[in-house]
Each structure stands twice: as C-alpha cells, then as structure tokens.
Amino acid sequence: MPHRRILSFSFALAFIGLLYFDTSSLIAARPNVIVIMSDDQGGGDYGFLGNEVIRTPELDAMAGQSGVLSQFYVSPVCAPTRASLMTGRYNYRTRCIDTYVGRAMMDPNEVTIAESLRDAGYRTGIYGKWHLGDNYPMRPMDQGFQDSLIHRGGGIGQPSDPIGAEGKYTNPTLFKNGIETPMQGYCTDLYFDAAIELIEESVADGENFFTYIATNAPHGPFHDVPEELYQEYLEVDFSPILVNQPNPRRLKSEMDKLARIAAMITNIDQNVGKLFRKLDALQVRENTIVVYLNDNGPNTMRYVGDMRGMKSNVDDGGIRSPLIFHWPAKVSEMTTSDSLCAHIDLMPTLLDACDVAVPDDRTIDGRSFLPLLTGEQDHLPDRQIVLQSHRGNVPQKFHHFALHSPPWKLVHPSGFGKETFEGEPRLELYNLSQDPQQQSNLAARKPEVVERLKRDYEAWFDDVSSTRPENYAPPRIVIGTDHERETVLTRQDWRHAQGRPWGKDSNGFWLLEAPQAGRYSVEVIVHRGQPAAKATIKAGPATGEVSIAADQRRGHLTTMELPKGKFKLSVDVVLGEATVGPHQVVLTRQ
Structure with missing residues (x-):
C-alpha cells in the first residue's frame, strides 16, 4: 500500500x-498581438511611402523589418472601419453604418476579435478610440476587452466629452473600465503607456496579450498638440505635400494646421518606438505580432502617393492604408504583397496566427492573408471588396460606394455628407493597374465590365442588407443594470430629429431598453449660457418636468418612474418660441 x-x-x-x-x-508558441490604428492619418503620411515632410522614422524602420500589404483597403470614415476590423464582417452587417447620431453603435451580438482572443486565454485591452457605442451593452468592456482606457464618441472635442473636460487632448478625462477618470499627460502618450502596462503585467503573469491601441490623433480638433513637435514643424515648408494650392489668404492657416497634424503623427511614431523598445526589454518581440494601419484617408487634401482623394472619399486616397505586419518569428523582413485585402481580413488573419477559430455561427466576410506574408502562398483566389459609407439612417443602394475587382474599380462618388442621391448613378470605371490616380474613366468604353460589376455590387448590397430582420434598426442602450447603473446619454448616440445634429438648435431622442421598471434620478445637462427654461422629459408613457436655471449647465434634477421594456426618451427644452434638446442626460437607477 x-x-x-x-x-x-x-x-x-x-x-x-x-x-x-x-x-x-x-x-510560448502562441503569438501576442498588438494592433495600432491611427485616426485620419492618411495613406501617404509615412516616410517609407515617399512623404519627405512628415517624420515617421520608427514606422519606417518597422516597415523595413516587416511584411507590408500595399493594396489594403478601409472604409472612408472612422466607425465603419472599426466595426469591420473588430468583427471580420462588412459594417452593414453590424448595424454600424455611419459615425454619429446613433448610427455608429454596433450590435452587441457581434463577436469581436477581443472576445475570441479573451476566450482563448489572452489578456485583452483597448486604449484610445472605440467609436462603436458608449453605453451598455456596446462598450468595449462589454465586447471582450478586459481592460479599457478610452474616450467617448468619435473623438475628444465632441458632444460626448465629459462636462468640464471638453476638447482636452492634454490632461484629458478618459474612461478607465467605465469610470470617468481625469488623467495627466498627452492622450496618445497615455494610451501607449496604458498598453505597455498591460503588456508588462501579462508577461509577468505568463499570459498572452492582445492590445488594441486606437489613437484619436491626428483627428481634429487641432488646438491641442504636442508643443515641442509643433514648434519644430512651424519651421517646415509643407508645400511639397499640398495637393491643391490654397488661397494666399488661407496659406498661413493651412500651413499651421498641417504643422499640428504632423506633430500629432510624429508623436504617434515616437510612441511606436517606445513600444518596440519595451517589447525588446521584455524579450517578447520575436513572437509578438504588431500591426499598424490608419482608419481612412487623410483629414486634409494632402499627399497620398499615386492616388487621389482624402477622408470620406471612395477614391483610393480615401480608402487605402498601408498594412504593416511585424512578426519576426514567422514573417521575413521586406515581405510584400499587392493582393487585394481589407479591414474585414484582419480578424480572421490574427485568429489564424493565434490558432483560434473564427465564429462559425455567422458570415465572416474576411479571409486570412497570413499565407501571403509567411510565404506559404504567392497569391490568394480572386475576390471583390466593396466599400460604402454615407450619411443617413438606412444605406441607399449605389450611394457613395466603390467596388474593387482587380484590375477594375467601379465607383459612384456621390458624396459622404449626403443622406441620399437622386436619379441614376453615374458610375465610373477605372483600371487601377494602369491608372492608380483614376484619371481615365473607362465606363463608356467598357459597358460590359460596368454591367458585370454593377450586378456584383447589387448582389453584395442585397446580401449585407439582409443579415437580420430590420437590418438597419439601431441597437438600444440598456439602462438600469448592474453593468452600468449611471447611464450618460449624449448626442453621439441620439437619433437626430431637428436642426443641425450637434447644433444648439437641434433635438433628438434616445432608444432605450430597461430589464425592469424602476425609479431613476434624471439630470438634464444643457449648453453653456442657456437662459432659464422648462424642460419636459418623455420616457415612453412616463413624463416629467424640470426647471432649467439660467447659465447653469448641470444640477437640473428630477425623479421619474421609467418603464420596463423598449421605449424612447426625449427632452424638450422650451426657450420662448423655440424648443431645443439637451446637451446630455444622466439616468441613475435608485
């Protein structure tokens, strides 16, 4: 015994x-993963792509030691790119169709790369810009990220800013795991520092990590930039990267804006260098994937290499990004591919590298491009990519889209800022292999190609628009749960109903859902300098009133019984003969 x-x-x-x-x-065998995505940087703002003005030495070095995809596409604006990156699906499948007024919220039933990697044992963190919903159940902490340090909305300096911290890139108030937290430092530095902290903790604990660093730089506003770099760039002549010569009266202000944008980009570049030095010090660089891309075209009309266009355009300058893929363990230096790839491919590629299965209960539009970079394949089967984004609650067929089917590009640049277009689409056709700047429209000479690609586009649009019943109905903010007892409703996620969407004359409403009826404190926050007024609050069948004191933004409180289930909440602030909406509303379950 x-x-x-x-x-x-x-x-x-x-x-x-x-x-x-x-x-x-x-x-030890699984790679760690870091995805870095800048905001409005543009596909030509890199030294390694020929920009001789904006300094990016760290990214230039990274590109020289990495695999690079030269035909990588993103959406023309922010939130749609982020939804596709997170899910491997076209954003029209995810309910995220625009950038604001409730159209940028992603369906909480989507499965993100963070959820997949978390469930596979990775420690996950997001730092910077989420832009897919500010309230439960759409926050990053609800969608797979165990650690988060983010701003609300589509950027700092928007109506979703915390009261008293509006527009602050330096010493901003951010949200640390859902808690409003004043910070010290420049926002981009803070994001990288927080990511490095998670990386250090993960390595110390013997865990794999996935960090998503999504800077809001160089997105505007441009008043608050790294000062030392800004002063250096004020001495620089930006004429070589100007696409159009501005009016002489505007030249000075344009040069100043470019100096501010360049300072923000070089600051990101410096942080990339800091990150790589930390990976080296921790001895994990060899088996850590670091991906770098930008989310759309540049936020001014400036150098984009051999393309044309800028942010919001469906010309290639508005929807192309370099994709740098650094993984020394598997990807050789200077590996390049010009195969057609896009944001929808990033999730399946990274899951492939980490030996994690993609979700099998839904359509995944992307595919892994990893074999192109590891040398296993020279090319992937031919495919088509469609990019479409415009204003409006429901996408319109043929409105502001581009279909890529090498070598062809079928495009209808009808304008991102327009809700709809009228009449027949004026389709343009380009052979990008011969005409990357889209100078020669071949639609009249190649009608058979136009008709074939037009049919392909229509099939794509019908497919992505039928993912679920009421495909474009927005997700609802869920209130009164232990996940988020205090819900701050902002104009980022309201459904616009009157005036300019973010203007003082505007009004709107929020689509909410409550698991049970309950008693709530309701605070109405108004604009600066608003005179004394009365506000009427409507929440489904419930109504309430609150007095607005003159020149007082906060503290306008009442208590209401809010109903169970789905309902609409609106606030009408009566100012003489005008009725306007609030700036924000805070609901706190009692």
Whole structure:
C-alpha cells in the first residue's frame, strides 16, 4: 500500500507537470498581438511611402523589418472601419453604418476579435478610440476587452466629452473600465503607456496579450498638440505635400494646421518606438505580432502617393492604408504583397496566427492573408471588396460606394455628407493597374465590365442588407443594470430629429431598453449660457418636468418612474418660441 501511494503520488505529480508543461508551451508558441490604428492619418503620411515632410522614422524602420500589404483597403470614415476590423464582417452587417447620431453603435451580438482572443486565454485591452457605442451593452468592456482606457464618441472635442473636460487632448478625462477618470499627460502618450502596462503585467503573469491601441490623433480638433513637435514643424515648408494650392489668404492657416497634424503623427511614431523598445526589454518581440494601419484617408487634401482623394472619399486616397505586419518569428523582413485585402481580413488573419477559430455561427466576410506574408502562398483566389459609407439612417443602394475587382474599380462618388442621391448613378470605371490616380474613366468604353460589376455590387448590397430582420434598426442602450447603473446619454448616440445634429438648435431622442421598471434620478445637462427654461422629459408613457436655471449647465434634477421594456426618451427644452434638446442626460437607477 505505501508503495502504491508513492507511485500514485508520483504519477499525479508527473501528470500535473505534464499539464503545466503543455500550457506553458502553448503560451510560448502562441503569438501576442498588438494592433495600432491611427485616426485620419492618411495613406501617404509615412516616410517609407515617399512623404519627405512628415517624420515617421520608427514606422519606417518597422516597415523595413516587416511584411507590408500595399493594396489594403478601409472604409472612408472612422466607425465603419472599426466595426469591420473588430468583427471580420462588412459594417452593414453590424448595424454600424455611419459615425454619429446613433448610427455608429454596433450590435452587441457581434463577436469581436477581443472576445475570441479573451476566450482563448489572452489578456485583452483597448486604449484610445472605440467609436462603436458608449453605453451598455456596446462598450468595449462589454465586447471582450478586459481592460479599457478610452474616450467617448468619435473623438475628444465632441458632444460626448465629459462636462468640464471638453476638447482636452492634454490632461484629458478618459474612461478607465467605465469610470470617468481625469488623467495627466498627452492622450496618445497615455494610451501607449496604458498598453505597455498591460503588456508588462501579462508577461509577468505568463499570459498572452492582445492590445488594441486606437489613437484619436491626428483627428481634429487641432488646438491641442504636442508643443515641442509643433514648434519644430512651424519651421517646415509643407508645400511639397499640398495637393491643391490654397488661397494666399488661407496659406498661413493651412500651413499651421498641417504643422499640428504632423506633430500629432510624429508623436504617434515616437510612441511606436517606445513600444518596440519595451517589447525588446521584455524579450517578447520575436513572437509578438504588431500591426499598424490608419482608419481612412487623410483629414486634409494632402499627399497620398499615386492616388487621389482624402477622408470620406471612395477614391483610393480615401480608402487605402498601408498594412504593416511585424512578426519576426514567422514573417521575413521586406515581405510584400499587392493582393487585394481589407479591414474585414484582419480578424480572421490574427485568429489564424493565434490558432483560434473564427465564429462559425455567422458570415465572416474576411479571409486570412497570413499565407501571403509567411510565404506559404504567392497569391490568394480572386475576390471583390466593396466599400460604402454615407450619411443617413438606412444605406441607399449605389450611394457613395466603390467596388474593387482587380484590375477594375467601379465607383459612384456621390458624396459622404449626403443622406441620399437622386436619379441614376453615374458610375465610373477605372483600371487601377494602369491608372492608380483614376484619371481615365473607362465606363463608356467598357459597358460590359460596368454591367458585370454593377450586378456584383447589387448582389453584395442585397446580401449585407439582409443579415437580420430590420437590418438597419439601431441597437438600444440598456439602462438600469448592474453593468452600468449611471447611464450618460449624449448626442453621439441620439437619433437626430431637428436642426443641425450637434447644433444648439437641434433635438433628438434616445432608444432605450430597461430589464425592469424602476425609479431613476434624471439630470438634464444643457449648453453653456442657456437662459432659464422648462424642460419636459418623455420616457415612453412616463413624463416629467424640470426647471432649467439660467447659465447653469448641470444640477437640473428630477425623479421619474421609467418603464420596463423598449421605449424612447426625449427632452424638450422650451426657450420662448423655440424648443431645443439637451446637451446630455444622466439616468441613475435608485
């Protein structure tokens, strides 16, 4: 008997050791993942792509030591790119169709790359810009990110800013795991520092990590930029990267704006260098994937290489980004591919690298491009990519889209700022292999190609528009749960109903859902300098009133019984003969 106990104990120890060995080996074999995406940087704002004015030495070095995709496409504006990156699906499948007024919220039933990697044992974190919903159940902390340090809305300096911290890139008030937190430092530096902290903790604990660093730079506003870099760039002549010569009266202001944008970009570049030095110090660079891309075209009309266009355009300058893929363990330096790839491919590619299955209960539009960079394949089967984004609650067929089917590009640049267009689409056709700047429209000479690609586009639009019943109905903010007892409603996520969407004359409403009826404190926050007024609050069948004190933004409080289920909440602030909406509304379950 004693011998059996010893043998059994020894076997148990050996078995435990085997388990420990296997787990450790798995962690060692799986790569860590870092995705860095800048905001409005543009596809030509890199030294390695020929920009001789804006300094990006760290990114230039990264590109020289990495794989690079030269035909990588993104959406023409922010939130749609982010939805596709997170899910591997066209954004029209995700309910995220625009950038504001409730159209940028992503369906909480979408499965994100963060959820997939978290469930596979990765420690996950997001730092910077989410832009897919500010309230439960659409926050990053509800969608797979275990650690988050973010701003609300589509950027700092928008109506979703915390009261008293509006527009602050330096010493901003951010949201740390859902808690409003004043910070010290420049926002981009803070994001990278927080990501590095998660990386250090993960390495110390022997865990794999996935960090998503999504800077809001160089997105406007441009009043608050890294001062030292700004002063340096004030001495720089930006004429070589101007596409159009501005009016002489505007030249000075345009040069100043470009100096501010360049300072923000070089600051990101410096942080990339800091990140790589940390990976080297922790001895994890070899098996860490670091991806760098921008979310859409540049936020001014400036150098975009051999393309034309800018942010919001469906010309290539508005929807192309370099994709730098750094993974020394598997991807050789200077590996390049000009195969057609896009934001929808990033999730399946990274899951492929991490040996994690993509969700099998939904359509995944993207595919892994990893074989192109590891040398396993020279090319992937031919495919088409469609990019479409415009204003409006429901996408309109043929409105502001581009279909890519190498070498062809079928495009209808009808304008991002327009809700709809009228009449027949004026389709343009370009052979990008011969005409990357889209100078020669071949639609009249190649009608058979236009008709074929037009049919392909229509099939795509019908497919992505039928993902679910009421495909474009917006997700609802869920209130009164332990996940988010205080819900701050902002103009970012309201449904616009009157005036300019973010103007003082505007009004709108929020689509809410409550698991049960309950008593809530309701605070109405108004614009600066608003005179004394009365506000009427409507929440489904419930109504309430609150007095607005003159020149007082906050503290206008009442208590209401809010109903169970789905309902609409609106606030009408009566100012003489005008009725306007609030700036924000705070609901707190009692």
